[in-house]
Amino acid sequence: MSKGDKTRQRIVSEAAALFNKRGFAGSSMADLMQATGLEKGGIYRHFSSKEEVASEAFDYAWQAATDARMHELDSVPNSVDRLKGFITNFVKRRSPVPGGCPLLNTAIEADDGNPVMRERARTALRQWQSLLSGITAGGIRKGEIQKGVSAKKLAMLIISSLEGALMISRLERRDEALRAAQAHLIDYLEAEVRWRKSQPSRS
């Protein structure tokens, strides 16, 4: 890797932490200069705008968050256990990029704002949905998950519950809400999602 590439990568990783904590509007070029120790010209040599830095920083932060949530899930053979592992990783493991979930942060700031950042968040959400839907669809094919389960709705339920609980837990600075969401989702996966010979009926 050339010296220029290394500098570029360092700008992205420092910017990821800055933007993820303070948001796009809350982070100035002066903040970015301070975080990276570079002059404005040193940053603009690699990026054309603050928006370009923020876009790449978002993708970097999102990849780091996804890696933490997928930690050691490849070796889990059963699809329900893999969904449970994902939920547990989300609650227990922190990404190396501080500031909480990049998707949640960027979605909330950009839903009425910057269209480039909003599109970035939307792509991340869809990646996440298809990752979870894929696990569920595979589980239905292998007979590990009830046929009537909607892979899409289950993915939305998991994402909604975890992101909402993360908001509460970060605001309160204690993980009670995340642990409650985890317990609820795992109970639901065992009761309503995992294939069983005699499925209990609620109706």
Add this chain to the structure above:
Amino acid sequence: MSKGDKTRQRIVSEAAALFNKRGFAGSSMADLMQATGLEKGGIYRHFSSKEEVASEAFDYAWQAATDARMHELDSVPNSVDRLKGFITNFVKRRSPVPGGCPLLNTAIEADDGNPVMRERARTALRQWQSLLSGITAGGIRKGEIQKGVSAKKLAMLIISSLEGALMISRLERRDEALRAAQAHLIDYLEAEVRWRKSQPSRS
């Protein structure tokens, strides 16, 4: 109401829409001057700082959101039906202050940031939790809700699911995630919360 009081109230309501859409860092005094049609001096005659405007604007937006969510719930006698009504209002009714949920917006922006705004969001979260917990606790006393239900955990579950689903729905600009959360929560309330002579057991 004096002319001064009216001006003050107009600043708060215009600021509520501005801050709720663009965030605290994303709204400048120039934006606020444009939204209110006032000079800087006209705003500073009523408020000492942008933070003071934002704090009052948050409380205004939160009150409007709570009113929309509580719409016509006083006349619902059964506590489970009141929780269901709250969820339905959250999904179907929009507050007159645009920009989504003020708590979610402010919590996400302030969790690593402005301590005054963070405290405001925390107070709102606790009000919301005790509103829902109060309904549940009343339902347990009246024999409408299962004794084993944790009023606190149920409140956290409802808030987490709705806020996370709102994030997705606002990002996607369609209410699929909110409707999925509503269906899941109502199913859960009927199956696990509402008092029944023979409670189904999952274990």
